[in-house]
Amino acid sequence: MNKDVTYVVLADDDEDDRLFFTEAFDELKITTQVETYEDGVALMKALNCEDASIPNILFLDLNMPKKSGLECLKEIKKSKRFQDMAVAIYSTSASEEDIENTFVNGANIYIKKPSDFNTLKRILSDVVTINWQYHTSGLNRDNFLLRL
Amino acid sequence: MKIFVKFDFTRICNKVIEDTLHSLGIGYTIPSFGEIEIDDKASSESIKQLNERFAHYGIDIIENQKIILVQRLKDAIVDMVFNEESQVNVKSSVYLSEKLGHSYGYLSNLFSEVTYTSIENFIILQKIEYTKSLIAKTDLSLTEIAFKLNYSSVAHLSTQFKNTTGITPTAFQRIIAKRRELANNPTN
Amino acid sequence: MRGLKSIYNSERFLRILFGSALFVVLCMGGLAYKYIRDLSESFILVQHTYEVHIELEKLTTLLKDAESGKRGFIISKDTTFLSPLINNREKLAETLENVKNLTADSPEQNANIAVLQEKIGQSMAIFDQTLAMAKDSLTHTQEFRNAFTRGRFIMNSIRNKVNEMTMHENELLKERREESSESLSNAPLMVYYTLIISLCILLITYAQLSRSLKVLRTKNEQLETFKEATNQSAMISKYGNWIWHVDEETFEFSDNLYRLLGEKPQSFAPTIDNFMEFVHPEDQERFVDQVNQMYLNRDLPYLHYRIIQRDGTLKHFKAYAKLGKDSEGHQRLIGTTTDITDEKENYRILEEKNAELERNNEELASFNYVASHDLQEPLRKIQTFISRLEDKELHQLSDSGKLYIERIKTSASRMRSLIDDLLQYSRTNRSETSMEFTNINELIEAAKHDLAEVIEEKHATVKVESIPEMKVIPFQIKQLFLNLISNSIKYSKEDEAPIINICYSKTKSSQMPWLKSVKYKSYHTIAISDNGIGFEPSYAEKIFVLFNRLHSKGTYSGTGIGLSICKKIMNNHNGFIQAEGRPNNGAIFTVYLPVH
Numbered sequence: 032m033n034k035d036v037t038y039v040v041l042a043d044d045d046e047d048d049r050l051f052f053t054e055a056f057d058e059l060k061i062t063t064q065v066e067t068y069e070d071g072v073a074l075m076k077a078l079n080c081e082d083a084s085i086p087n088i089l090f091l092d093l094n095m096p097k098k099s100g101l102e103c104l105k106e107i108k109k110s111k112r113f114q115d116m117a118v119a120i121y122s123t124s125a126s127e128e129d130i131e132n133t134f135v136n137g138a139n140i141y142i143k144k145p146s147d148f149n150t151l152k153r154i155l156s157d158v159v160t161i162n163w164q165y166h167t168s169g170l171n172r173d174n175f176l177l178r179l
Numbered sequence: 180m181k182i183f184v185k186f187d188f189t190r191i192c193n194k195v196i197e198d199t200l201h202s203l204g205i206g207y208t209i210p211s212f213g214e215i216e217i218d219d220k221a222s223s224e225s226i227k228q229l230n231e232r233f234a235h236y237g238i239d240i241i242e243n244q245k246i247i248l249v250q251r252l253k254d255a256i257v258d259m260v261f262n263e264e265s266q267v268n269v270k271s272s273v274y275l276s277e278k279l280g281h282s283y284g285y286l287s288n289l290f291s292e293v294t295y296t297s298i299e300n301f302i303i304l305q306k307i308e309y310t311k312s313l314i315a316k317t318d319l320s321l322t323e324i325a326f327k328l329n330y331s332s333v334a335h336l337s338t339q340f341k342n343t344t345g346i347t348p349t350a351f352q353r354i355i356a357k358r359r360e361l362a363n364n365p366t367n
Numbered sequence: 368m369r370g371l372k373s374i375y376n377s378e379r380f381l382r383i384l385f386g387s388a389l390f391v392v393l394c395m396g397g398l399a400y401k402y403i404r405d406l407s408e409s410f411i412l413v414q415h416t417y418e419v420h421i422e423l424e425k426l427t428t429l430l431k432d433a434e435s436g437k438r439g440f441i442i443s444k445d446t447t448f449l450s451p452l453i454n455n456r457e458k459l460a461e462t463l464e465n466v467k468n469l470t471a472d473s474p475e476q477n478a479n480i481a482v483l484q485e486k487i488g489q490s491m492a493i494f495d496q497t498l499a500m501a502k503d504s505l506t507h508t509q510e511f512r513n514a515f516t517r518g519r520f521i522m523n524s525i526r527n528k529v530n531e532m533t534m535h536e537n538e539l540l541k542e543r544r545e546e547s548s549e550s551l552s553n554a555p556l557m558v559y560y561t562l563i564i565s566l567c568i569l570l571i572t573y574a575q576l577s578r579s580l581k582v583l584r585t586k587n588e589q590l591e592t593f594k595e596a597t598n599q600s601a602m603i604s605k606y607g608n609w610i611w612h613v614d615e616e617t618f619e620f621s622d623n624l625y626r627l628l629g630e631k632p633q634s635f636a637p638t639i640d641n642f643m644e645f646v647h648p649e650d651q652e653r654f655v656d657q658v659n660q661m662y663l664n665r666d667l668p669y670l671h672y673r674i675i676q677r678d679g680t681l682k683h684f685k686a687y688a689k690l691g692k693d694s695e696g697h698q699r700l701i702g703t704t705t706d707i708t709d710e711k712e713n714y715r716i717l718e719e720k721n722a723e724l725e726r727n728n729e730e731l732a733s734f735n736y737v738a739s740h741d742l743q744e745p746l747r748k749i750q751t752f753i754s755r756l757e758d759k760e761l762h763q764l765s766d767s768g769k770l771y772i773e774r775i776k777t778s779a780s781r782m783r784s785l786i787d788d789l790l791q792y793s794r795t796n797r798s799e800t801s802m803e804f805t806n807i808n809e810l811i812e813a814a815k816h817d818l819a820e821v822i823e824e825k826h827a828t829v830k831v832e833s834i835p836e837m838k839v840i841p842f843q844i845k846q847l848f849l850n851l852i853s854n855s856i857k858y859s860k861e862d863e864a865p866i867i868n869i870c871y872s873k874t875k876s877s878q879m880p881w882l883k884s885v886k887y888k889s890y891h892t893i894a895i896s897d898n899g900i901g902f903e904p905s906y907a908e909k910i911f912v913l914f915n916r917l918h919s920k921g922t923y924s925g926t927g928i929g930l931s932i933c934k935k936i937m938n939n940h941n942g943f944i945q946a947e948g949r950p951n952n953g954a955i956f957t958v959y960l961p962v963h
Contacts, residue, residue, distance in 0.1 A: 047751075124743075127842050146746070146750035146779075148758065149758070174695050
């Protein structure tokens with residue numbers, strides 16, 4: 032596995048959104064490996080697998096059946112295993128309260144799902160680039176807050 | 180049964196590198212840590228093999244001088260932003276080209292090619308990063324931080340902060356404070 | 368109460384007055400008694416003096432008779448002249464004895480009488496001597512002459528003595544008269560004075576009494592009115608009173624209490640047992656329990672129970688009582704029983720309405736959610752798929768196909784802004800976020816930042832004065848400026864770059880005549896003025912109404928929600944927003960925020 036490949040995971044119950052997401056990464060020049068799950072339970076099961084590699088960035092939809100994005104976030108933040116993983120919230124709603132609440136609970140990035148594919152591509156590219164900056168330039172991950 | 184061990188990372192790394200090169204029959208010398216001189220005779224095939232073997236140990240071959248230069252450039256920028264002594268009044272472009280001995284145009288292109296971002300953006304990123312750490316760790320007001328980081332006004336800093344992070348400095352301050360509160364009262 | 372107090376005061380005053388009057392009359396009686404006694408005493412004294420006078424006069428007369436008898440005999444030698452002499456001897460002794468008795472209290476007169484008695488004795492002796500000589504016709508002898516002269520001499524001294532005694536007695540009389548007349552002349556004056564004083568006291572008493580009576584009468588009238596009013600209010604607000612006389616263990620029910628039970632006033636004896644007949648069977652046990660507690664503790668905290676009237680109507684009652692004392696110190700528990708049937712009913716209706724409101728709110732909240740999430744999601748996907756279609760397949764479409772795609776895009780984005788704005792409008796609630804002191808200039812900067820793109824595109828200038836910190840809901844005030852600035856830019860003139868001025872001042876409520884009710888003394892006033900296309904002054908109110916637009920969709924994009932949001936935000940802050948405009952001459956939006 033090449034170290035330059037960014038490992039990205041998305042949990043979203045919406046099939047179309049998963050499609051947009053993977054297509055956007057396919058069209059980007061950055062080398063990424065994308066994996067998607069359709070709910071929080073499936074995601075946590077895969078992540079908690081002992082020998083699974085830890086994603087560089089985890090994208091979480093807030094509104095998911097079985098286990099919501101916020102529940103996943105809280106669970107992830109409790110574990111030391113995922114402390115180097117960036118967590119991005121990937122949601123339809125963008126109320127200030129929602130955003131601040133997820134940040135307070137440890138999310139690093141908040142993305143309001145755009146209604147334009149090119150915007151989506153730009154946003155995802157930004158996220159990966161900035162995350163990579165954090166990864167390579169030794170920035171303090173505690174202060175990593177980004178809203179797109 | 181548990182046993183405890185201690186390591187000498189330098190020796191382990193050198194040993195791994197030596198063994199790998201040896202097994203592939205490549206002639207080499209190691210002038211300093213993190214630097215290998217290999218014989219020019221080595222085929223591209225054996226270099227590829229070497230790359231794969233190294234990857235197994237988590238060792239990356241830094242492809243060329245460009246990447247090294249970019250790394251030095253980054254170090255220089257971080258140093259420029261975070262260390263007050265090196266905060267010079269000359270433009271950052273002049274400062275960087277003088278420090279690294281290359282034209283700014285060359286450095287700029289090289290940087291974008293390797294990192295997908297511009298030097299300007301990287302400088303802003305670093306400055307905002309410094310601002311964040313000052314907000315999180317000190318009691319300095321935004322005005323004081325703006326002055327410390329050579330911003331023309333608080334508004335300028337706020338705008339740049341918002342542009343870079345998507346949130347305002349005040350919101351950032353609030354979120355950090357709430358996170359700490361949450362860490363102290365984990366019941367919530 | 369003050370009137371009654373004055374009555375109590377005057378009562379004490381009257382008591383004092385009466386006491387003093389009694390004292391004065393008693394004194395007066397004593398004095399009168401003393402004067403009368405003095406008067407009778409002096410009368411007796413005067414009589415006594417006259418008696419002494421008479422006796423003394425008698426004495427001298429007797430002596431004179433004896434003398435003249437003697438002389439007659441001597442001249443005529445007729446013995447008949449001697450008869451008074453013989454008779455008078457006894458009478459003299461008698462009279463002398465009388466005088467002696469009368470003057471027994473005076474030592475001076477006693478001495479005089481002793482002298483007189485001796486002289487009379489001597490005179491009698493000389494009488495006898497001269498008579499004897501005259502019988503013997505020795506009248507021409509020297510001896511006779513001597514005796515005669517001596518007799519006359521003694522006679523004179525007796526007369527002198529009697530005169531002396533009369534004088535003395537007169538003096539005594541005079542003295543006594545003076546004494547008694549002195550005290551007697553003062554007596555009528557004293558009586559007169561006391562009479563005047565008594566009269567005064569009487570008058571004051573009368574005045575005081577009549578004043579107290581007047582106060583009492585007005586108090587009585589007031590009490591009567593108050594009673595009337597109480598009766599009225601008791602009927603209107605459906606309550607009745609009752610009194611439990613603790614010592615006598617008797618009850619008193621007010622008329623209205625009977626009415627509350629659906630009975631005629633005082634139609635049955637006011638006892639607990641009679642009352643119990645009306646209490647709802649389910650509440651009787653508790654009622655009895657509470658009444659027993661009341662007997663025990665002499666107190667009745669709020670007691671709720673139901674009663675059934677004779678016609679079967681159910682009523683809810685609430686009773687409360689407090690222990691008090693009457694003017695004679697008897698303990699009594701004064702209670703109020705209120706018919707709260709209407710209250711209960713109203714409360715029930717209110718609760719139902721509340722529940723309904725809560726349900727409505729929940730529905731609204733879920734509508735909110737549907738709008739925010741479920742409606743946005745398919746729309747977003749439509750838009751994303753269109754953008755995919757545009758990127759990948761546009762070149763394969765015919766010109767009309769391209770036009771349709773363009774139209775779908777426009778409609779979709781309009782729907783997006785409508786949903787976003789509606790959401791913004793429904794999220795603009797007071798309860799969600801709290802007020803905090805905020806730098807308004809920072810909020811305006813943030814709003815400007817959000818609008819940076821359009822500001823740059825239209826070459827707009829936004830000038831902001833320094834504005835003090837205010838207590839606001841930061842998100843909302845930022846939204847307010849965002850809406851107002853974007854509004855100004857949106858309705859700018861085509862050939863002129865928009866210039867927006869944001870000015871601050873402070874206005875006193877008195878300078879805002881259109882203010883309906885004054886809750887705050889002064890208001891922060893922020894005016895946002897522009898050089899845009901303005902509007903007809905008659906639309907100044909209308910533009911804040913939800914979905915109201917002054918321009919057709921083609922000319923200016925907009926959902927007609929932005930200014931309604933501004934108005935709602937100002938409502939949340941107890942503030943106001945006003946618009947002023949002239950066609951083609953710019954608009955001024957003025958925001959008033961209360962100074963806390």
